[in-house]
Amino acid sequence: MNDTPAPIWCPHVTVACVVADGDRYLMVEEEVGGRIAYNQPAGHLDDGESLLRAAVRETLEETGWTVELEHLIGVHQWQSTEHGDGVIRFSFSARPVSHDPGRRLDDGICRALWMTRAEIAALGDRLRSPLVLQSIDTWLAGQRLPLSAIASLLPEDPSS
Template structure:
């Protein structure tokens, strides 16, 4: 139905196990994306940004798409530095399909550690970049300050693992 370098919208003919058939719209993105929960000294690095698609301001983790031929790990490191001005080391946290009912898209979430300041954040990506104490994140979520689903999944997973294992991913 629509095709560009960023996405395609397809109308698929679906047959479910009981034999019923129907048409279903599917959004396909040709490249996976990444997100990074950058943690240092019990604080997480968040970006305050506006999303014109929803008309909402909110705090987000650094994230972006993998470029052609780029690994998810390399993209995560690149996107974090481009967006926040911090270079990090990363390790996998989770892989999610954020809209699995209508999209084939995959997002690889990493934990970023040992941040090193290399420059300023990109003002086109965020109005502000801030270290937020991890113990304040649940209040940010309750107040609706983190509307991004990928950020919510990433931070909730990180905090859950930190609470259940005592340290979170290293």
């Protein structure tokens, strides 16, 4: 008889921002596993960090853009083809506030760029995941959930 408890499944928790400017979307060109891939500004949730704070932080670190979150677009579950693990992605819409073109971007980020939905779709398998277009298309379909749908009981960061 085996009394060892089964391991608890721990998915990667990520955040992403759909940042629109007219018909263009803020995208990130990045090197992943030796190839160039395209994604929204996105990344992992840090321990002790709220989802909202993580989305704003990742966007700034990967693009140099400060954004203001507007809505939760949705929560998407996916099995990564990159590393094989489960991913839970919280996708937000945000509006661009200001840009620091001199800001050093995260390691692996080649550049930030603005692209239309058609240009993004044309990237095909160069997209980091199917969640990129799913998030844009969900936003284009009008899904807008209030940010208040996400609650955090974490202490507020005094530096923000």
